[in-house]
Amino acid sequence: MALQTGLKLKLGQKLKLAPQLRQAIALLQLNRLELREHLEQALESNPLLELDAPEAVSEADVEPRDGTDPVDDFADEYRADDRDEYHDERWNDLPEGFSEVAETPDYDRFISDPAQESLAQHLLWQANLAHFSEQDEAIARAIIYALGEDGYLADDLATLRASLAPEYLVSIDEVVAVLGRVQHFEPVGVAARNLRECLLIQVRTLPSETPSRGLAEHLIEHYLDEVGGLEAAALARRTGFGTEEIDGALAVIRRLDPRPGLRYGRDDENYLVPDVYVFPGDDGWQVRLNRDNDPRLRLNDAYVKMIKKALGEDKSYLKERLKEAQWLISSLELRNHTLRSVAEAIVRHQAGFLEHGDIGMQPLLQKEIAERVDVHESTVSRATTGKFMHTPRGTFELKYFFSGAIPTRDGRSVSATAVKARLERLIATEPVGKPLSDQALVERLAADGLLLARRTVAKYREQLGIPNSARRRREARRP
Known part of the structure; x- marks a missing residue:
């Protein structure tokens, strides 16, 4: 049998993430405690990293330099020989990217005692x-x-x-x-x-x-x-x-x-530390990141200078640690920028909630925020899971602000959260001893233009922890 040989041309696409971008994605999905643990491990293992002295700074001022997208920083791999041999001015002056806040918001007046989600x-x-x-x-x-x-x-x-x-x-x-x-x-x-x-x-x-x-x-x-x-x-x-x-x-x-x-078990000694603060300002609702989110890492000058004198394996080791330190600092900056951008987009869309409570919540999907911030939907998911926003209405996980849409008779739509708030209000004001059945609630909501099935009303009532009308009637008869 003759052996046949030949060449085949095959086209394909393959996505390959740079190590820096993979690290930035990993940091974004960490909650506050996980991030702290990760950074503590990095400080212990990398001699090129050290913790800068704490100052009154706000991560709200983290912005990409020169009007560029921080993601672009990850497009090209860092090459020391393209710059000064061991120094990059972008890294040396990194703390300057965190500008001072002239007037710190009074967070204490917004503090509440949020219930932990089950x-x-x-x-x-x-x-x-x-x-x-x-x-x-x-x-x-x-x-x-x-x-x-x-x-x-x-x-x-x-x-x-x-x-x-x-x-x-x-x-x-x-x-x-x-x-x-x-x-x-x-x-x-x-x-x-x-x-x-x-x-x-x-x-x-x-x-x-x-x-x-x-x-x-x-x-x-x-x-x-x-x-x-x-x-x-x-x-x-x-x-x-x-x-x-x-x-x-x-x-x-x-x-x-x-x-x-x-991780969702209730513990009375646990308390939430918000990642984002929202408060009213002269130009509308203002967003600030928790200043403790960023520990202000910097390069250790003594070790950076030591690289020039080191030889052999010591020099290779220090150069590799230098590159890791720079990647981590840039990844933290990107994490804060993304978190703030997502939080600002949510606040702009849910201003009605901040002013009127759940009744003012608007339908919102992660895809909509992704389009506004110009990131992938999975990035929004990572940025909102395990991150909490403190508002005058209380402290909520960022994902709380996403809600499906319920159609109305006039062709508009309202959020499921707002519908639940209306449902809760109807039950709270029902006649004593004469609770409204689920069908009666459907009819009351229909009078307001909301088109819901009885089964949907029952589901929302259960999610609110409200018993059915028979049980409410029995409870009302108890002395």
Whole structure:
């Protein structure tokens, strides 16, 4: 048989993120405590980094220099030989980018005691925006209500299916399909049925280029019991992989959360520190970032000067640490700029909420904010998860300001949050001893032009923690 040879031309596209941009994305999704821990580790491991003396500065003044987008800084990799050999003036004068605030807002007058969001509330909010069908949303709600405090699914699939009958006659496969979507809500891995499933869901959502991800998935799937009880060397002998490979996989596994629901557990000693402050000003609502968000990192001049005198491996080590330090400082600046831009866009859109409360909330999707800020929708998701905004109305997670749209009779739309506020107001003013049924509430809302199904009203009432009319009637009769 003759051997045929030839050339083939193949075109394709591949997105490759620069290390700096990957770091900026990773920093953006960290909440305040996670960011502090990350920076503490960076300060301990990198001698080129040090903490600048604290001053009365505001991250609200972080802006890209020379009118350029800070993302452009990541387009070209840093080359020391293109500038002064070891110094870049952009890094030396970085603190100058944080201008002084002449008059600090009086934050104390806005301080409140916000209630911590429960896991169920967090998941129900995501379910409302997931574009489920009516039946699938009912399945999702049943799953969410069946979760334990640690986030694991307490009921089996047959029990969930039975709880939906006779209103919804669903199959096990339909329950499994919705369960898979809920398991990828934030926090990822919630609603898992066991530890192995929880960890596998999380590791499979990691970027494909994550080092040792494949081996970590293999160890979780086949050697989970041994992972917690054996040293890397013993696990290597058991599995046939190298010790260094096992160490890398174990490092990935340690970053996973075995109890994703516990972060939402209530603790009276916990309190929230806002990432963003909103307060009224002469030109409308003003946005300021919490000054503690940025620790004002800077380069250690002594070590920078030492690079010129170092030789061999010492010089290579210091140059690499210098590059890492510069990337981290720039990534922090980009994080603050993005967070502030997203917060300002939200505040401009939700001015009605700031002035009138929930009743003034407008429909808003993450996609709309992404278009206004000119970033990807996933960037908005990272910037709003785990970040809190303090307003005269209280302290809210940034994602609270996103809400689906409810159509009205005249063709306009109102937010689901505003509808809930109207519903709560109707129930609060109902005649004593004569509570309004869900159908009566539908009719009252229809009189205001809101077109809702009775099932939707019942769902919103449950989310508000308000019992049905029969129970309210019984409670009103109690002495």
